[in-house]
Amino acid sequence: MSFVAALVAALAPAVLADPAQEARAQALEREIRCVQCENEPIAQSTAEIAADMRRLVRERVAAGDSDAEIRAYFRQRYGDFVLFRPPWDARTWLLWSAPFLLLAAGLAVVLALRRRQGEGAAPLTPEEGER
Amino acid sequence: MIAEIGAFAAVLALMLSLMQGAMGLAASKRDSRVQATAAIAQSAAALVLFAFVCLIALFVRSDFTVATVAANSHVDKPLIYKIAGAWGNHEGSMLLWSLVSALFGAIYASARGKQGLGLWSRAVGVQGLVTAGALIYTLFLSNPFARLDPAPMQGSGLNPLLQDPALAAHPPMLYLGYVGMSIPFSLAIAALIQGNADQAWARALRPWTLVAWICLTLGIALGSYWAYYELGWGGWWFWDPVENASFMPWLVAAALVHSSIVTERRGSLASWTILLSIMGFGLALLGTFLVRSGVLTSVHAFAVDPQRGIAVLVLLGVAMGAGFGLYAWRAPKLAQPSGFAAVSRESMLVWNNFGLAVAAGVVLIGTIYPLIVEAAGGGLISVGPPFFNMTVAPLLAALFLVLPLGPMLTWRIGDARAALLRLAPAAALALLTLIIALASTGWRAVPAIGLAVGVWLIGGGLVYLWTRMQRGEGPPLAKLAILPLAVWSMTLAHVGAGVLTIGAVAETGFRSEQAVALAPGEGVAFAGRRVTLLEVGELDGPNYTATRANFRIDSAGGAQTVSAERRFYPTAPTPTTEVGILSGLDGDLYIALGEPVRNGGGAWAVRLYHNPLVHFIFLGALMMALGGALSLLALARRSRSAT
Numbered sequence: 001m002s003f004v005a006a007l008v009a010a011l012a013p014a015v016l017a018d019p020a021q022e023a024r025a026q027a028l029e030r031e032i033r034c035v036q037c038e039n040e041p042i043a044q045s046t047a048e049i050a051a052d053m054r055r056l057v058r059e060r061v062a063a064g065d066s067d068a069e070i071r072a073y074f075r076q077r078y079g080d081f082v083l084f085r086p087p088w089d090a091r092t093w094l095l096w097s098a099p100f101l102l103l104a105a106g107l108a109v110v111l112a113l114r115r116r117q118g119e120g121a122a123p124l125t126p127e128e129g130e131r
Numbered sequence: 132m133i134a135e136i137g138a139f140a141a142v143l144a145l146m147l148s149l150m151q152g153a154m155g156l157a158a159s160k161r162d163s164r165v166q167a168t169a170a171i172a173q174s175a176a177a178l179v180l181f182a183f184v185c186l187i188a189l190f191v192r193s194d195f196t197v198a199t200v201a202a203n204s205h206v207d208k209p210l211i212y213k214i215a216g217a218w219g220n221h222e223g224s225m226l227l228w229s230l231v232s233a234l235f236g237a238i239y240a241s242a243r244g245k246q247g248l249g250l251w252s253r254a255v256g257v258q259g260l261v262t263a264g265a266l267i268y269t270l271f272l273s274n275p276f277a278r279l280d281p282a283p284m285q286g287s288g289l290n291p292l293l294q295d296p297a298l299a300a301h302p303p304m305l306y307l308g309y310v311g312m313s314i315p316f317s318l319a320i321a322a323l324i325q326g327n328a329d330q331a332w333a334r335a336l337r338p339w340t341l342v343a344w345i346c347l348t349l350g351i352a353l354g355s356y357w358a359y360y361e362l363g364w365g366g367w368w369f370w371d372p373v374e375n376a377s378f379m380p381w382l383v384a385a386a387l388v389h390s391s392i393v394t395e396r397r398g399s400l401a402s403w404t405i406l407l408s409i410m411g412f413g414l415a416l417l418g419t420f421l422v423r424s425g426v427l428t429s430v431h432a433f434a435v436d437p438q439r440g441i442a443v444l445v446l447l448g449v450a451m452g453a454g455f456g457l458y459a460w461r462a463p464k465l466a467q468p469s470g471f472a473a474v475s476r477e478s479m480l481v482w483n484n485f486g487l488a489v490a491a492g493v494v495l496i497g498t499i500y501p502l503i504v505e506a507a508g509g510g511l512i513s514v515g516p517p518f519f520n521m522t523v524a525p526l527l528a529a530l531f532l533v534l535p536l537g538p539m540l541t542w543r544i545g546d547a548r549a550a551l552l553r554l555a556p557a558a559a560l561a562l563l564t565l566i567i568a569l570a571s572t573g574w575r576a577v578p579a580i581g582l583a584v585g586v587w588l589i590g591g592g593l594v595y596l597w598t599r600m601q602r603g604e605g606p607p608l609a610k611l612a613i614l615p616l617a618v619w620s621m622t623l624a625h626v627g628a629g630v631l632t633i634g635a636v637a638e639t640g641f642r643s644e645q646a647v648a649l650a651p652g653e654g655v656a657f658a659g660r661r662v663t664l665l666e667v668g669e670l671d672g673p674n675y676t677a678t679r680a681n682f683r684i685d686s687a688g689g690a691q692t693v694s695a696e697r698r699f700y701p702t703a704p705t706p707t708t709e710v711g712i713l714s715g716l717d718g719d720l721y722i723a724l725g726e727p728v729r730n731g732g733g734a735w736a737v738r739l740y741h742n743p744l745v746h747f748i749f750l751g752a753l754m755m756a757l758g759g760a761l762s763l764l765a766l767a768r769r770s771r772s773a774t
């Protein structure tokens with residue numbers, strides 16, 4: 001039942017004529033979360049609400065909205081939860097900075113280790129040249 | 132009666148495990164005590180095994196007076212899935228966790244290496260406490276032997292999605308991996324107590340890190356393969372929290388596999404290897420927590436119970452508190468022998484560990500961040516594939532860029548110029564791939580770079596093999612034949628990483644999908660082929676009914692047929708898909724059957740996917756696991772020739 005609705009909805013605006021637009025729609029459908037299911041993007045969900053959301057994506061893409069505008073539209077309509085790509089704000093700056101902070105911390109550890117290990121690096125003995 | 136005997140065996144095993152902990156940590160040097168400790172570890176394992184066999188027997192007999200069996204089995208289920216049902220649920224899987232922990236403990240206790248009696252004894256002791264913790268949790272919070280009164284006439288059945296050979300094998304494999312990390316943890320704690328982590332210690336550690344890593348690799352690959360052909364949406368990896376839960380310990384285990392080589396061969400990085408061992412087990416416990424607590428909403432989490440989640444968290448807190456506490460206290464006292472230069476094999480392995488550890492950290496933060504925000508009252512947010520693809524993928528790509536250099540450098544002080552010169556052919560090949568991919572895909576940089584990185588890994592692996600061959604004498608085949616097993620294992624694992632990269636990049640970057648409505652006799656052009664629906668019929672399976680659609684695929688290479696099904700299990704509310712997959716050299720044509728279209732004149736909803744090179748993903752993972760297995764074999768041979 002749900003799949004029929006999903007399919008009819010998915011087929012109704014049908015495949016977008018412009019392949020670039022179709023690709024954008026598919027990409028967006030993979031990063032917008034179905035609000036009813038457990039951790040599924042609307043691209044893969046068979047719930048009716050996901051079909052409605054897919055139709056919305058396609059309408060917006062066809063109307064010429066940019067990806068950012070479409071994300072903002074969904075965020076405003078369904079809340080932050082709907083975006084698998086969380087926006088940068090007061091709550092998520094730490095998330096988006098985390099990779100860089102971890103890189104910096106890791107680099108500091110490696111450099112400290114280097115300083116300690118470098119001291120002991122005497123020239124090779126011939127037998128150590130063996131791999 | 133079987134249930135009570137099983138529970139009794141588990142209780143006995145718990146007592147023996149506690150004894151194993153006490154005797155092991157006391158580390159008596161008296162021969163009789165040493166032998167008794169080993170015997171206790173073996174008996175505990177035998178008892179948990181017996182309890183587990185009892186549980187399987189209850190499932191085989193469909194004894195619905197036992198709550199776990201009633202909730203997860205069904206008389207009509209095929210025997211193999213009755214057996215698999217024993218671990219396809221929360222209670223049984225926790226007993227399996229305990230079983231693996233006890234078995235690994237017994238195997239470790241039985242084969243005493245050269246790591247010294249004190250280390251051996253304390254590691255056996257810590258492992259005993261790990262097993263005891265798992266058994267306490269199993270018996271008191273998720274007892275698989277609990278009775279049900281009144282007993283139902285029929286069980287509620289296993290989730291039909293889980294009635295699948297790959298998924299029957301997936302949890303045991305993953306648990307072997309998760310729990311495999313407990314032995315490195317026990318060895319790390321023992322080393323910290325002992326204040327000694329020398330090369331013999333690393334020698335004892337290596338096979339266990341390999342076992343854990345191989346099993347995690349296979350377990351994740353099985354789960355991914357299952358998701359690919361069972362869930363019916365053409366994908367294989369979704370950065371789902373449950374997937375991340377197994378990916379984090381995998382990354383740390385991969386780092387540990389490499390750092391323990393440095394510690395064994397050169398005695399360096401002992402302190403870091405210890406820290407990784409503790410973190411790896413911590414992440415394995417966290418993985419169990421994430422999957423078993425249902426704290427994260429997820430497509431894969433079938434078991435949900437917050438109270439149990441808190442208990443796992445307490446176990447995690449105790450293990451990590453003890454681990455990190457001991458580390459902070461004792462690690463500075465460990466000796467730091469033999470240095471190495473900035474350009475050396477060791478140095479490259481440090482960068483390997485840097486990349487893998489940072490990647491694990493990023494996955495960890497991305498996975499638990501929504502929980503933290505929610506707990507802090509910030510509402511619900513989602514962190515999904517875009518975040519991980521943007522952060523982890525470039526990090527791994529950077530790691531793979533320097534990877535081929537590592538094996539080409541000598542220990543201690545390497546010659547970067549010579550190594551780079553030898554790698555020139557691989558670099559040229561990668562560059563060529565980059566240019567061709569860019570030109571033929573309309574200058575899409577990301578997948579082109581990804582493919583080039585994959586080719587670079589494969590080329591680098593082959594250059595290494597070629598370089599090692601040059602040291603032998605005689606005809607090429609003879610040179611290949613005398614190469615050490617370790618060379619083959621490393622080459623295979625690294626080439627496997629390249630193959631996996633190519634598959635992942637091709638599938639993610641170049642897949643196509645289309646939803647269509649087809650009536651029997653109708654066809655549609657898709658991905659350079661023509662897909663025609665031939666007919667749709669009904670059929671009966673052992674415990675389900677199905678709608679089966681047959682398709683004909685016409686391509687330049689001729690016509691082939693493939694069928695896709697929708698299965699209806701009376702025990703499940705929603706039908707499941709059995710997709711039709713037509714594998715070719717260039718990838719899979721993947722067909723998922725939907726429902727008949729209302730007022731569609733006999734048309735059916737059909738989803739078509741073309742997944743280029745998707746088999747490279749599973750092939751690559753298999754090659755990596757095989758590489759690990761060869762390394763294990765090399766270690767076994769070395770220890771046999773040493774004794």
